[in-house]
Amino acid sequence: MSSPSSSLLEQFRTLPRRRQAKYAVPSIVLLGWLLSWARRIGRPDVRHADTARNRRIVAMLQTLLARRYVPSIFTPNGHFNSGLGYVKAAPKFSKTRELIRTWDGGNFALDWRDTGPGKPNLPADAPILLVIHGINGHSEEVYVVNAMAMAHARGWRAAAFNHRGCGGTELSSPWGYNGAFTGDIRLAINNLHHRFPGAPVMAAAYSLGANLLVKYLGEEGRHGCAPLAAAVVVSNPWTLEAKHVSGEQAAPHHGPLDWIVGRAYGLLLTLGLRMYVKRHQHLTGLVGREDLDMEGALKATQLAHFDKALTVPMWGYEDLTHYHVDASSWRYLADVKVPLMCINAADDPLVPPSMWPPSQTLEANPNVIFVSTKGGGHIGWCQGANPLKGLSWADEVLIEYLAAALETRGAEETAAATTSRL
Structure with a gap:
């Protein structure tokens, strides 16, 4: 007795060649699409030095890091994931712009997420998240807005950094931004500490902004320690x-x-x-x-x-x-002295694994946790039935890591204070 599949195959073979081609071409395209999508499903690869802090943070993120990342069926490869990740819907909220003057007469903008009418002001020591966009970007990018919205939902302040000349600002000096100059980020972070001296400051950065943030952390680490409680970089080009x-x-x-x-x-x-x-x-x-x-x-x-x-x-x-x-920020990774999570995708069309830091560099620094996935693209990581809505997988990991790093920091400070009293 023949199976249903073999019966269908026999019927297909009896069709004229033109009709066979008519059905074969879309079937091959669909099969290729599904195979490409299936290849990108898998559990994240998590690499870090074996320290008590890293083990604790990874355990706190176990729900996210132990389950498979499943791309949306509409994003079967890094190209689709990257493209749809940039155009998906994002929350709408008001912002207040602050222009900060720089050493050379230039300026950059911080766009603060407003608390909204009827909502109480946040306490002075509420955590602050600084979000830094990538090349050719601004504070209205989907990933920036999502990070600010998630921070606000946690009761944190959120400010988006616009590189000089970006986000509608005028370039007021003969120096634009580039992939190596960290002076403006340093000034922005120092400004936040000056205004809110009792608040822990964190940073999340994407693409070229991620490269700048790691370089800044390494530069500060070579002379002491960057004044950040924690940081996350997503789709860093590294080199x-x-x-x-x-x-x-x-x-x-x-x-x-x-x-x-x-x-x-x-x-x-x-x-x-x-x-x-x-x-x-x-x-x-x-x-x-x-x-x-x-x-x-x-x-x-x-x-x-x-x-x-x-x-x-x-x-x-x-x-x-x-x-x-x-x-090339990978050269500064060894000097980072604050908790840092790095998120990259193996199918990123702009940042293939050949551009990632060497494994020994990643695992040598006790402050670094490196997470990579098979799929995700460049700042994409779309998921669910509708890739144009909702948070990305990287969005979820980012905010949970920052919350875990804050909690771990608080526990370490409490333990240190208790020890000093004994």
């Missing part, structure tokens, strides 16, 4: 050095498809930077600098071309390699 980067530099271990895809993403990012320059090129400080290749920057098709024309001379680097080495 700008050509020998690690996929796509633009066409590293030998990457195939032609990786090269093409990398060039496409590089072009999209570069077009955003070109718009940034075009929007601010009327500034006298930029126009008058003969060392800047403004024409080359406005014609650049890849990030390396743009950085060579503008970033390198603007910030006084010797050459492109000098800038890339200085901007």
Whole structure:
């Protein structure tokens, strides 16, 4: 007796070739889609040094870290996950903008999440979350708004950092932001401590902002300790050095498809930077600098071309390699002295595993927990039946980690105070 599947196969074989092709093509596409989606389902890989604090925090996040991350069926790979992750719906709430002047006459903006009408003011020592966007971004990005909303729901203050010239701000000095300059983030964090001296300050950063935050933490760690209670970085590119980067530099271990895809993403990012320059090129400080290749920057098709024309001379680097080495945050990871969680996806089209820090570097620092997933894309991690709604998997992990780090910090301080009294 034949099975139903074999009976259907026999019926399919009796169809004319044109009708076979009509049904075969969509079936193959659907099968490929499902296989690609299924390959990205899996439990997160969690790496960290074996310390009491890390074990405690991981145990507190066990519900999230022990279960499989299942991408939305509509995001079968990193490209779909990345794209939909940027356009999904986000909460709406009012913000208050604060402009902060910098050492060079420039400025950046902090957008504070308003508590809303009828709601009591938060206590002076309420925790503060600073959220830092990525390249070509601003405080209205979905991931920024979600992080601020989650912080507010916990009773924390939330402020979104807008890089100079971003989020509708004017570039008021001849220096724009880049992937290595941490001075503005340092000023923002110091400003928060000055205004709320009794409040623990935390930070969450994404993509290029994540790279800057890790570099800042390492720089501060080399001279003491950064004044942060905890931090999370999501989709950090980790390195700008050509020998690690996929796509633009066409590293030998990457195939032609990786090269093409990398060039496409590089072009999209570069077009955003070109718009940034075009929007601010009327500034006298930029126009008058003969060392800047403004024409080359406005014609650049890849990030390396743009950085060579503008970033390198603007910030006084010797050459492109000098800038890339200085901007690679993995080199500063060993010096981080505050609790830090790093979240990356293996199918991130912008940050493949070849760009991640070496395993020994990740596991050597007792303050770092590195979490990676098979799927998720770049700041994507869509989940559920509707990928355009709700929190991402990374959103959930981020806020739970910060809450766990705060609780652990409080327990450690209480234990230290008790010991000192004995």
